[in-house]
Amino acid sequence: MSSDDDASAVVGATPEVARTPLTATLENGLTIVYEAMPWLPSVSATLVLPFGSVSDPEGFEGAATVLHEWMQRGAGDLDSRALSDALEDLGVRRGGGSSRESSSLTASFLASELEAVMPLFASMVTSPRLDDAEFEAARELAVQELESLDDSPALRLVDELLAAFVASPQGRSPYGTAEGLAALTPALVREEARRNLRPTGAVLALAGGADWDRVLAAAREAFGGWQGDGVNLPGVQVGKPGRRHVVADSAQVQIGLAFPGPKPGTDEAYVHNVALNVLSGSMGSRLFTEVREKRGLVYSVSAFFRTLRGFGYTVGYAGTTPERADETLAVFLAELERLSEGVTAEELERAKTGMLSALVMQGESSSATAGRLAADVFNLGRARTLQEITAKVEAVTLEDVNEYVATHRLPEPTIVTLGPARVAAGVAQ
Amino acid sequence: MTRAPVDDATPLAGEVAQRLRFDKAVLDNGLAVIGEHNAGAASVAAGFFVHTGARDETPEVAGVSHFLEHMVFKGNERYTAEDINRTFDELGAQYNAFTSEERTVYYGAVLPERLPQLIDLLAELMRPALRQEDFDVEKKVILEEIAMYEDRPHFHVFDISAPLFWSGHPLGNSVLGTKESIGALTREQMLEYFRRRYSPQNLVLAVSGRYDWDAVLEQAERIAGAWPTFEAPRERPEAETAAGRDGVVDPKLNRVHVAYYAPGIAMTDPRRYAAAVLGNVLGDSSGSRLYWELVDKGLADNASLGHEANEDQGAFVGYVSVAPERAEDVIARYQEVLARAQAEPPTPEEWRRAQRKLATGLTLRAETPLGRLTSLGATYQSLGVYQSVAEVVDRVMNAQLETGLELLAARPFDASFVFTLGPGSHEAPR
Numbered sequence: 001m002s003s004d005d006d007a008s009a010v011v012g013a014t015p016e017v018a019r020t021p022l023t024a025t026l027e028n029g030l031t032i033v034y035e036a037m038p039w040l041p042s043v044s045a046t047l048v049l050p051f052g053s054v055s056d057p058e059g060f061e062g063a064a065t066v067l068h069e070w071m072q073r074g075a076g077d078l079d080s081r082a083l084s085d086a087l088e089d090l091g092v093r094r095g096g097g098s099s100r101e102s103s104s105l106t107a108s109f110l111a112s113e114l115e116a117v118m119p120l121f122a123s124m125v126t127s128p129r130l131d132d133a134e135f136e137a138a139r140e141l142a143v144q145e146l147e148s149l150d151d152s153p154a155l156r157l158v159d160e161l162l163a164a165f166v167a168s169p170q171g172r173s174p175y176g177t178a179e180g181l182a183a184l185t186p187a188l189v190r191e192e193a194r195r196n197l198r199p200t201g202a203v204l205a206l207a208g209g210a211d212w213d214r215v216l217a218a219a220r221e222a223f224g225g226w227q228g229d230g231v232n233l234p235g236v237q238v239g240k241p242g243r244r245h246v247v248a249d250s251a252q253v254q255i256g257l258a259f260p261g262p263k264p265g266t267d268e269a270y271v272h273n274v275a276l277n278v279l280s281g282s283m284g285s286r287l288f289t290e291v292r293e294k295r296g297l298v299y300s301v302s303a304f305f306r307t308l309r310g311f312g313y314t315v316g317y318a319g320t321t322p323e324r325a326d327e328t329l330a331v332f333l334a335e336l337e338r339l340s341e342g343v344t345a346e347e348l349e350r351a352k353t354g355m356l357s358a359l360v361m362q363g364e365s366s367s368a369t370a371g372r373l374a375a376d377v378f379n380l381g382r383a384r385t386l387q388e389i390t391a392k393v394e395a396v397t398l399e400d401v402n403e404y405v406a407t408h409r410l411p412e413p414t415i416v417t418l419g420p421a422r423v424a425a426g427v428a429q
Numbered sequence: 430m431t432r433a434p435v436d437d438a439t440p441l442a443g444e445v446a447q448r449l450r451f452d453k454a455v456l457d458n459g460l461a462v463i464g465e466h467n468a469g470a471a472s473v474a475a476g477f478f479v480h481t482g483a484r485d486e487t488p489e490v491a492g493v494s495h496f497l498e499h500m501v502f503k504g505n506e507r508y509t510a511e512d513i514n515r516t517f518d519e520l521g522a523q524y525n526a527f528t529s530e531e532r533t534v535y536y537g538a539v540l541p542e543r544l545p546q547l548i549d550l551l552a553e554l555m556r557p558a559l560r561q562e563d564f565d566v567e568k569k570v571i572l573e574e575i576a577m578y579e580d581r582p583h584f585h586v587f588d589i590s591a592p593l594f595w596s597g598h599p600l601g602n603s604v605l606g607t608k609e610s611i612g613a614l615t616r617e618q619m620l621e622y623f624r625r626r627y628s629p630q631n632l633v634l635a636v637s638g639r640y641d642w643d644a645v646l647e648q649a650e651r652i653a654g655a656w657p658t659f660e661a662p663r664e665r666p667e668a669e670t671a672a673g674r675d676g677v678v679d680p681k682l683n684r685v686h687v688a689y690y691a692p693g694i695a696m697t698d699p700r701r702y703a704a705a706v707l708g709n710v711l712g713d714s715s716g717s718r719l720y721w722e723l724v725d726k727g728l729a730d731n732a733s734l735g736h737e738a739n740e741d742q743g744a745f746v747g748y749v750s751v752a753p754e755r756a757e758d759v760i761a762r763y764q765e766v767l768a769r770a771q772a773e774p775p776t777p778e779e780w781r782r783a784q785r786k787l788a789t790g791l792t793l794r795a796e797t798p799l800g801r802l803t804s805l806g807a808t809y810q811s812l813g814v815y816q817s818v819a820e821v822v823d824r825v826m827n828a829q830l831e832t833g834l835e836l837l838a839a840r841p842f843d844a845s846f847v848f849t850l851g852p853g854s855h856e857a858p859r
Contacts, residue, residue: 039469040796041792042789042792042793042796044793080725081721084715084716085716085778085782088715088716088782088785088786089778089781089782089785090785091785091786091788091789092786092789093786093789093790093793094715108789108793109789110789110792136727137725137726137727138727139727140727140728141724141727141730144684144727144729144730144750144751144752145730147683147684147752148683148684148730148731148750150683150684151582151583151682151683151684151686152580152581153580154580154581249681250580250681251576251577251579251580252573252576252577252579252580281518282514282517282518283502283514283517283518283524284511284514284515284517284518285518288514289511289514292570293510293511293514293566294566295566295569296566296567296568296569296570296573297569297573298570298573299570299571299573299574299577300577319573319577319580320573321572321573321576349519350515350518350519351518353518353519353520353521354518354521354522356521357472357520357521357522357523357539357540358521358523360471360472360540361471361472361523361538361797361799363471364470364471364472364796364797364798365793365796365797365800366793366796367793
């Protein structure tokens, strides 16, 4: 069954839609960034606020995650139930969370509901009720999520690794601590709300099928009356590299490593990222081939570039059964070391092709696009266009990569393992 | 093309729907080739949907479908494993595969000009050599995967409880298998399974996004037209599901992980949209009755329920994560919420809210060709029909509350099965 559509005229002729993020800063300091995806019936929004475990007061670790939960439990004239019902009546899919340096609220909805959704979405930060009656439940949920972490060794590893790697408060767990959570009072978390729910330094990113004038008008209407100065986050400081083993009764040993990398957004960061993609960008990359395909040591192994504000670092992960932990880590480290010997032209080409192709595909999703814009403005201070990122990746040459890896030998990483018994000395000295 | 009620104020949704075109052909050997063409897409996704999974396994070869899914990436006479991975990379493909109880799917997404090479490569996967040395290495990877999921009790609790709920029905079979079944599995057993299940008439090649249909069809004919065909029927025994309580104690756990099951309806039952709405009213992760009773109050950090429709059977499936000392109270409340729904059914407001949430979720998932591919292929494979996203949204928005009441009148939650996996300080009546 064939169609009379002249498909050959379509294939190869990608519609050149201008993918330029539009940015505006409201008088109150809130940055709004939007990318139009006019073919979509939906709009996704991400609101990022500059508070997280990093800003928790000493002794009250977990304040940010409790605030993030509490502020969603009623706002303006609406109590918790009425607010939730109002958003869901509009078909809004909500999300978000509280992390190390930022806390976010996300919403996806049909573009036709934009004007109805925005005031409700904004009210959670502009006029949260923070009712006493909702406080205990919000705290109790945070306590339970912390307890659940014990049953998720892979998530626990990330917390333990960052705690060992980062010396500044960014190393604190976004889940808080049992003591910190127990010490919280409604008055204290209200004070955190007063300090942190501020437009300065916050970013509202949207993407989808609405035009900029509509988006800006709706955002201005909903967020324009919000007032206050933001807080300054401390800079990132790295701890002394070393090895640590956390005893946990699990079937697999979780292996994590971290070391500092180039500042995000710099040319060097693009080169570093391309090199990392040769190492671990795909199932044909070096790590997957050597650790899993040739030796069958793991199901999961990877290395990737991560950013805190103004700070880039590389994280490596592998999970394997205890008797194979030594070999897994040894092969992992050997591959990291071998990178300094250089990559081939074919490897470089494949890594770049994968990165460029992934950019196109992520650009088809409204929520992925809103998330990318929000992260850019939050971490780099501006939203890059897809064309800019594409051009930067395309511009990375074989000489760039090979000079970079030759002059940037693997720094001593922080290595944390988590698993049953103390695994052999090679892993955890 | 049906227009959904939610489209009324959203001309864009209608425009998108009208740009879509469904293509379909069946080769002489029974291989179905289908496509949903979207001229506005920037990428294209393609996948082979194999109508085989854990439910088609005998106990001796438990886990073979999933192990085989890994093995097809090891290549054949023309491609080594490294060749396969390298070629996917050269195409810039986002690709993977998954195995469920009912199907095994191999898929990838690329820029439109690279679709022919992607289909070539996916087709090579369907003709694997299953070499002994690859089998031996990959067996270790599968055993690591089993160990990994053991460390994920929210997953593991379903793996160990499903066989009990389904009482020997093959829908309860574990996708992963066990250390023992995988340890004992031989290459010959896998080859025998492959030869019995991977027939062209048991396969669908699905494409979504921007493509040239004539070229796709010509290529499919050229590559796969000569694949020998044979009958590969699926056994469909009647299910008699279990009710009551059971559990396993694992002292290393910190929380009690609860799997909940109640009888549901099949994918072929037209009431399945109403069942999905009902499941959402009762157990969506936010704003549902279970959410307000348990999560909002801080009694459990997760308490959810949804309806899962399989080809010939379905179930309401739920999950709770709770502190051991609260487990019995929370399980009782969870069951009470569902039992009460049989007497106090959803209000029109609750029903409408759930419909709209589901509609938004469906629309968002379909934004990308890769996000669209799974439902396109699975619906065609299991039901033999094409359904656009607009049509599914339409069915959800038109699902009647009366149908929900009819489902509740059968009192499904009276026949629930509750399984706990926890540290043992809670009381689990056996």
